Amino acid sequence: STTRVAGVPMIAQRRCGAPRPSTPKGISSRSSAMRNQALPLRSPMVELKAKPATRVHRAARVQTCASAAIVAASSGGTPAPEGFKWGADMKTLSLAVAIGTAIWFCPAPAGVTIQAWHLLAVFVGTIVSIITTPLPLGAVAFLGLGAAMLTKTLTFAQAFSAFSTEIPWLIAIAFWLSKGFIKSGLGNRIAYSIVSKFGSTTLGLTYSLVFAEALLAPAIPSVAARAGGIFFPLAQALCLACGSDPKNGTEKKLGAYVMKTCFQTTTISSAMFITAMAANPLAVSLAYDSLGATISWGQWALAGLVPGLLILTTVPALLYVIYPPEVKQTPEAPANARKELEKLGPLSTDEKITAFAFAVTISLWIFGAQIGVNAVAAALLGLGILLITGVVEWKENLAQGASWETLSWFAALIAMANHLNKFGFIAWFSDKVVGLIGGLGLQWQASFGIITLLYFYSHYLFASGAAHIGAMYTAFLSVSIAMGTPPLLAAIALGQLSNVMGCLSTYGIGSAPPYFAAGYVPQSKWYQLGFMLSVYYIAVWLFVGGAWWKVIGLW
Numbered sequence: 036s037t038t039r040v041a042g043v044p045m046i047a048q049r050r051c052g053a054p055r056p057s058t059p060k061g062i063s064s065r066s067s068a069m070r071n072q073a074l075p076l077r078s079p080m081v082e083l084k085a086k087p088a089t090r091v092h093r094a095a096r097v098q099t100c101a102s103a104a105i106v107a108a109s110s111g112g113t114p115a116p117e118g119f120k121w122g123a124d125m126k127t128l129s130l131a132v133a134i135g136t137a138i139w140f141c142p143a144p145a146g147v148t149i150q151a152w153h154l155l156a157v158f159v160g161t162i163v164s165i166i167t168t169p170l171p172l173g174a175v176a177f178l179g180l181g182a183a184m185l186t187k188t189l190t191f192a193q194a195f196s197a198f199s200t201e202i203p204w205l206i207a208i209a210f211w212l213s214k215g216f217i218k219s220g221l222g223n224r225i226a227y228s229i230v231s232k233f234g235s236t237t238l239g240l241t242y243s244l245v246f247a248e249a250l251l252a253p254a255i256p257s258v259a260a261r262a263g264g265i266f267f268p269l270a271q272a273l274c275l276a277c278g279s280d281p282k283n284g285t286e287k288k289l290g291a292y293v294m295k296t297c298f299q300t301t302t303i304s305s306a307m308f309i310t311a312m313a314a315n316p317l318a319v320s321l322a323y324d325s326l327g328a329t330i331s332w333g334q335w336a337l338a339g340l341v342p343g344l345l346i347l348t349t350v351p352a353l354l355y356v357i358y359p360p361e362v363k364q365t366p367e368a369p370a371n372a373r374k375e376l377e378k379l380g381p382l383s384t385d386e387k388i389t390a391f392a393f394a395v396t397i398s399l400w401i402f403g404a405q406i407g408v409n410a411v412a413a414a415l416l417g418l419g420i421l422l423i424t425g426v427v428e429w430k431e432n433l434a435q436g437a438s439w440e441t442l443s444w445f446a447a448l449i450a451m452a453n454h455l456n457k458f459g460f461i462a463w464f465s466d467k468v469v470g471l472i473g474g475l476g477l478q479w480q481a482s483f484g485i486i487t488l489l490y491f492y493s494h495y496l497f498a499s500g501a502a503h504i505g506a507m508y509t510a511f512l513s514v515s516i517a518m519g520t521p522p523l524l525a526a527i528a529l530g531q532l533s534n535v536m537g538c539l540s541t542y543g544i545g546s547a548p549p550y551f552a553a554g555y556v557p558q559s560k561w562y563q564l565g566f567m568l569s570v571y572y573i574a575v576w577l578f579v580g581g582a583w584w585k586v587i588g589l590w
Contacts, residue, residue: 122170123169123170124167124168124169124170125169126169127164127167127168127169128164128167128169128170130163130167131160131161131163131164131167131169132160134159134160134163135156135157135159135160135161135163135182136156136160138152138155138156138159138160139152139153139156139157144463146459146463146466147459147460147463148458148459150188150458151455151458151459151460151463152460153186153188154183154188154189154451154454154455154458154460155455155460157179157182157183157186157188157451158179158451158452158455158496160179160182161175161176161178161179161182161447161448161451162448162495164178164179165444165448165541165542165558166558166559166562168558171440172440172441172443172444172541173439173440173441173443173444175444176443176444176446176447176448177443177447179447179451180194180195180447180450180451183451189450189451189454193450193454194447194450195446195450196450196453196454197445197446197447197448197449197450197453198442198446198450200446200449201409201410201411202259202445202449202499202545203441203442203445203446203449204411204442205257205259205260205263205264205410205411205414205545206259206263206438206441206442206445206545206548206549207438207439207441207442208264208411208414208415208418209259209260209263209264209267209268209414209549210263210432210435210437210438210441210549210552211418211427211432211435211438212264212268212392212393212396212414212417212418212421213263213264213267213268213271213549214427214431214432214435215385215389215392215421215426215427216268216269216272216389216393217268217271217272217275218385218426218427218431219383219385219386219388219389219426220379220383220385220386221382221385221386221389221390222268222269222271222272223272223275223276223375223379224376224379224382224386225269225272226269226272226273226275226276227276227372227373227375227376227379228372228376229243229244229273230273230276230277230368230369230371230372231369231372231373231376232369234365234368234369234372235364235365235366235368235369236363236364236365237289237292237293237355237360237362237363237364237365238351238352238355238363240273240293241292241293241296241297241351241355242351244266244269244270244273244293244297245296245297245300245347245350245351246347247266248261248262248265248266248297248300248301248304249300249303249304249307249347251265252304252305252307252308252311253307253308253310253311253336255311255397255400255401257312257313257400257410257545258301258305258311258312258313258534258544258545258546259410259545259546260400260410260413260414261301261311261400261546262297262298262301262545262546262549262550263545263546263548263549264393264396264397264400264414265393265397266297266301267297267546267549267550267553270293270294270297270550271290271294271553273293274289274290274293274294274555276372276375277289277362277365277368279291279293279362279555281553281554281555282554286554286555286556287360287361288360288361288362289360289361289362290553290555291358291360291555291556292354292355292358292359292360293360293555294550294553294555294556295354295358295550295555295556295561295564296350296351296354297550298546298547298550298551299350299354299538299564299565299568300346300347300350300351301544301546302534302535302536302537302538302544302546302572303343303346303347303350303534303535303572304343304347305534305537305544305546306339306343306531306532306533306534306535307336307339307340307343307531308332308335308336308339309330309332309335309336310332311534312500312534313410313501314499314500314501314504314533314534315335315530315533315534317501317504317505317508318504318508318526318529318530318533319335319530321504321505321508321509321512322512322526322527322530324509325509325512325513325516325522325526326522326523326526328522328523330523330526330527330530334523334527335527335530335531337587338527338528338531338580338583338584338587338589339527339531339580340583341579341580341583342575342576342579342580342583345575345579346571346572346575350568350571353568353571354564354568357564357567358560358564385424385426388420388421388424388426389421389426391420392417392418392420392421392426393417395413395416395417395420396413396414396416396417399412399413399416400413437552437553437554438552440552441548441549441552444542445498445542445548448498448542449498449499449502451498452496452497452498452499452502453502455496456502456505456506461496461506461507462506462510464493464507465506465507465510465511466510468486468489468510468511468514469510469511469513469514472485472486472489472514472518473514473517473518477518478519479515479518479519479520482515482518482519482520483515483518483520483525483528484577486511486514486515486518486520487528487529487532487573487577488573489511490507490511490529490532490536491532491535491536491569491573492536492539492569493507494536494537494539494540494543495539495540495543497543498542498543499543499544499545500533500534500536500537500543500544503533503536504530504533508529508530508533511529512525512526512529515529521589521590523589524584524589524590527589528576528577528580528584531576532573532576535569535572535573535576536569538565538568538569538572539562539565539566539569540561540562540565541558541561541562
C-alpha cells in the first residue's frame with residue numbers, strides 16, 4: 036500500500052507526507068494527529084478498492100514528492116548547517132590575550148629578565164581570563180600553561196611543578212571526603228542538629244559555623260584542611276538541608292550568604308594564631324632572621340585577639356546587610372529539624388564509618404606533624420577508609436568535576452606565581468616599593484600604612500600565602516623597621532595580614548577554592564565583596580589593632 040519512487044530520497048518522500056517504511060499497512064500518515072490515533076487496519080484488498088479520486092490524489096502526491104526530491108537533489112539534498120558557534124566568549128578572551136600581548140611586547144624594566152617579564156605577561160593574561168571567564172577556570176588555566184610552554188617561558192616540569200605540591204591535592208581530597216560526609220547522611224545529621232539549636236534565624240546558623248571554625252583554628256595548622264575538609268562539607272550540607280542549592284537556582288535563599296561568610300572568616304581565624312595556617316611559622320622564622328628575637332605563640336595570639344574577634348563578630352552581620360540571604364527568619368526550622376532527626380533514627384553503619392574516618396583524619400591534622408605525617412597523607416588515610424568500606428565509590432570521585440577543576444586551575448596559578456618569584460620579578464618589585472616609600476620622608480605610622488597597603492594588595496599576584504611571605508615579607512619588614520616602625524609590631528602585623536589578604540580572590544588562600552567551586556557565589560560578586568571587606572579588615576587591623584597593640588606594649 037506504500038508507493039516508493041525510484042531514485043527519490045526517502046527523506047523527501049517523508050517530508051511530503053509519505054508513510055515511513057515502518058508504518059503498518061493501512062495506517063494513514065497524512066497528519067501527525069491521525070498518526071497518533073489507533074485506526075482499524077485494512078486488508079490489501081480493501082486498499083485496492085479505494086475510490087478513483089483517492090488514487091488521483093495519491094498520484095498527485097507522488098508527483099509532488101518527486102518534484103520536491105528533484106529540487107532537494109539539485110541543492111545538495113541536505114539542509115543547510117547551523118552557523119558556527121564559538122566554545123569561548125571571544126570578547127573577553129580577546130581582551131585577556133590583548134592585555135597579555137601588550138605586556139609581552141613592552142620593554143622589560145631594568146633589573147627584570149626577559150623570561151620573568153614574559154611570564155608576567157602570561158600570568159596577567161591568565162588572571163584576566165579567570166576574572167572574565169571566557170572558558171571554565173580549568174580550561175583557562177591550562178591555556179595559560181600552554182602559552183607559557185609554547186613561548187618557551189616555562190618548561191613542562193616548571194609548568195606542572197605545583198601538581199606535586201600539597202595544597203592543590205589537599206583541596207581536591209577535601210572534596211572527595213565531603214562526598215562521604217554528605218552521602219552517608221552524617222552531614223545532614225550534624226546540620227539538622229545545628230539547625231535544631233540555632234536555626235530560627237539564618238544569622239544564628241552562620242554565627243555558629245563561624246565560631247566553631249575559629250575554635251578549631253589553633254589546633255589544625257592547615258586552613259585548606261580545616262575549611263575544605265571539615266567546615267565546607269558541613270556548610271554545604273546545612274545549605275542543602277535548608278533547600279538552598281545552586282543546581283536548582285536557589286543559591287541566594289541561604290547558601291550564597293553562608294558560603295561567603297564562612298570563607299571570609301577563615302582568613303581571620305587563620306591570622307589569629309601561629310598554628311592556624313601552615314605559612315605562619317615561616318613568617319615567624321623570617322622575623323627571627325630580621326629581628327633576632329622569636330615571636331611566641333602567646334604574643335601572636337594576644338596581638339590578634341581584639342581585631343580578630345571584632346571582625347569575626349561583625350562580618351556575618353555586615354554581609355547580612357550588603358549580601359543578604361533571601362530567607363532570614365525560619366521560626367519553624369528548629370522543630371522541622373528535630374522531626375528530621377527523628378526520621379534519621381540512630382547512627383547508620385555508614386555514618387559511624389564516616390565519623391571514624393573524619394576523627395582519624397582530624398587527629399592526624401592536629402598531631403601528625405609530631406610523628407611525621409603530613410596533611411595530604413592524613414586526608415588520604417581518611418579517604419581510603421571511606422573507599423575500602425564502600426561508603427564512597429571511586430567513580431563518584433571521578434564524577435566530581437568541581438574537585439578536578441579546582442585542582443587544575445589552582446595548581447596552574449601556583450606554578451606561574453612561584454616561578455615569577457624564582458625568576459626574580461617579585462624581588463625586583465619589592466625593592467622598587469621599598470625604595471619608593473623610603474624616599475617619602477613620612478612618619479612611621481604613615482609609612483607603615485602605605486607599606487601595608489602595597490603588601491596586602493600585591494597578593495593578587497600570588498596563589499598562596501606561603502609564596503607571598505617567602506617572596507616579600509622580609510623586604511617589607513626591613514623597610515618598615517627602617518622607617519621607624521616598632522620591629523615586633525611590624526613583624527606580627529605583616530604576618531597576620533598575610534592571612535587576611537587571602538580574602539581578595541578565589542585563589543589567594545587554601546580555603547577559597549572549595550567554597551568558590553560550590554557555585555553559590557558568582558565570581559564577579561566574590562571579587563567585589565572580597566575587595567570591599569578587605570578595606571574594612573585593614574582599617575580594623577591597623578586602627579583598632581594599633582590601639583590594642585599600644586595597650587599591650589608593642590609600641
